[in-house]
Amino acid sequence: MGTVGKAISLLELFTVAEPELGLSDLARRSGFDKATTRRLLVALTRHGFVEQDAATRHYRLGAGLSRLARIREARFPFLRTAVPLVRDLASATAETVHLSEFGIDRLVTVHVEHPARANRVNIDIGQLLPLHSTASGIAYLAFARDEAVKACLAGLLEAFTAHTLTEPAAISRSMAEARERGYSICDQGLEEGVISVAAAILAADGFALGTIAVAAPKARTTTADITQRGLAVMATAREISMRLNGDNLQSLRRQA
Amino acid sequence: MGTVGKAISLLELFTVAEPELGLSDLARRSGFDKATTRRLLVALTRHGFVEQDAATRHYRLGAGLSRLARIREARFPFLRTAVPLVRDLASATAETVHLSEFGIDRLVTVHVEHPARANRVNIDIGQLLPLHSTASGIAYLAFARDEAVKACLAGLLEAFTAHTLTEPAAISRSMAEARERGYSICDQGLEEGVISVAAAILAADGFALGTIAVAAPKARTTTADITQRGLAVMATAREISMRLNGDNLQSLRRQA
DNA sequence: GGATATTGGTTCATTATTTGAACCGTTATT
DNA sequence: AATAACGGTTCAAATAATGAACCAATATCC
Known part of the structure; x- marks a missing residue:
């Protein structure tokens, strides 16, 4: 699985039932090493696809996704x-x-x-x-x-x-x-x-x-x-x- | 710029004014080689972030983005x-x-x-x-x-x-x-x-x-x-x- | 209609990026 | 107090990504 696929598969771990997940949890569920998972999350965060809660350190889906979805929906x-x-x-x-x-x-x-x-x-x-x-x-x-x-x-x-x-x-x-x-x-x-x-x-x-x-x-x-x-x-x-x-x-x- | 960043920057090229773009156009605007652009698009398409129109071969934002945005909006x-x-x-x-x-x-x-x-x-x-x-x-x-x-x-x-x-x-x-x-x-x-x-x-x-x-x-x-x-x-x-x-x-x- | 330009797309030797085992400090659990 | 699990970091080694050169098809120009 390529790097892009890995990053997106992390995004796909978030659900309505579990909108926020920790680093170790994401690593475990994705099967990626914690270092790999962290690096992918940093890249996703840099582009607004993921956000990290300042208090809990948990990750969640970000505004960058909503923005693109809105662009898609507009058309x-x-x-x-x-x-x-x-x-x-x-x-x-x-x-x-x-x-x-x-x-x-x-x-x-x-x-x-x-x-x-x-x-x-x-x-x-x-x-x-x-x-x-x-x-x-x-x-x-x-x-x-x-x-x-x-x-x-x-x-x-x-x-x-x-x-x-x-x-x-x-x-x-x-x-x-x-x-x-x-x-x-x-x-x-x-x-x-x-x-x-x-x-x-x-x-x-x-x-x-x-x-x-x-x-x-x-x-x-x-x-x-x-x-x-x-x-x-x-x-x-x-x-x-x-x-x-x-x-x-x-x-x-x-x-x- | 890492591979994930490159892929996302391609997504960010789509706008309300231009919801569909061709391969060469995307390559030109992103500054990536056409082969690179194509490979990134294939990876994004595989995860539903991008779709390719069967007739025009142009690319556009995909249902996978809408899905994640909906999950985010639900919470x-x-x-x-x-x-x-x-x-x-x-x-x-x-x-x-x-x-x-x-x-x-x-x-x-x-x-x-x-x-x-x-x-x-x-x-x-x-x-x-x-x-x-x-x-x-x-x-x-x-x-x-x-x-x-x-x-x-x-x-x-x-x-x-x-x-x-x-x-x-x-x-x-x-x-x-x-x-x-x-x-x-x-x-x-x-x-x-x-x-x-x-x-x-x-x-x-x-x-x-x-x-x-x-x-x-x-x-x-x-x-x-x-x-x-x-x-x-x-x-x-x-x-x-x-x-x-x-x-x-x-x-x-x-x-x- | 022929010549040229541009398109979407492919290949593979080379290069750059990614990887993950081992480690760390902090916090939670027992 | 001891242990487990957390979020996070490092860097030599491994892997994935890269892009120049190429292709066939289509669009554009004259």
Whole structure:
């Protein structure tokens, strides 16, 4: 792993659950020597990607990252466009709705609206979602470029639960069903007791760039719920796609 | 410059005005060899910090950055807290209001609300603001740690206009006035014809972490406007500080 | 349409940067 | 009080990065 990759992998250790980490902790989790870790952190700090708390000496993600993300968002207003619609869908369904963007060969969770219920599906911002075993992943693949699909099916298809699809043929079928229906359904593919529906958000070229999903405890989900949420998530995905791309969105490969 | 620094400096070449850049362009602007630039971009792409457009082959900032920024924002909700108040202040003043966060020894513009007027002060998200020559900078320094102040005054104090304060003593006086009054006033320090007021947003430890500012064309700004906007920006900064820190905000060093 | 310039990209001997074992002082834990 | 773990540093050795020269494709110019 090159030096740049090492530095970034340190950044990727920070999570919503653990936004601050110490030097020894970062070294241990990354597998790098403490001296190496320290040097990488100094370089990241010098460019504002990491900050060190003056009192605790712990490290955390820095303003330089936020700045670049804001620049990106200014030109590609994915969050600004989608978040209000995610919020609306969460209100309408009273379940967890999460928005993901494709990156690093997985889906990156960029926004979550949790319902005000104790029994709900919890997802963290920043959480990475595998493609083969999530509703979001299947919805994405259904409208992804062939290379992305091939890369996914050629990789490790980990079985997270007994329900996870791990055969390429089965995953392809699931993708075809998602294309047909306009949304995907995932029954406990990533976690026991959770059922989700998702739809792809398309870029101007007609290929998927992200997804929106509704996740709920299976115990309180009926077949009618699934259909209703599926149609709702599909409509929301379409709305987000249209707002992002307007008249540029190519009709080819458009959702049915 | 180490490898990590080089990679990050490539990322810093992207702006709101130029969100996509080619390989040769990036190499030229960074001063790195094309082979070096390419290798750094490949490493950044591998971790989602950069994406390459399939059609144009141009590079742009990637989803991996957005993900980390979202993780940071989830735990440090600066934008979510401040943006609504920035918007309110922009409506109330009908001038440009911009929010900055400290990082990389300067202020980083993270949000801007432009008034719906043709003659207005334009500021880009991501724009870096020097400390000594802007209302935001002086407001920040007024409530910054001594080290940050010393570092600023010991550095290059560039004269952007004939009005820019470049003497450490004059800058210190301006800081003291800002502390006294609760907001800073900058008359054409960065750009001819622009006058701004700003106030510091404080962290729990009582030190500044960012600023909020109102910028306007001097030609249509009266002395009464300055006072009115100064008080408004101070009140907004205080509100943001309180929402971010609640009861944790130390009374010591609190704004007058 | 041909000539030229510029693009994105690659190679590998050479060079520069990174590495990490061993060490340190301080703080936390037992 | 003893021990463990912390954040941090050093420098000879090891590894990764470098960039001049090259390539095919595309854009620009005349």
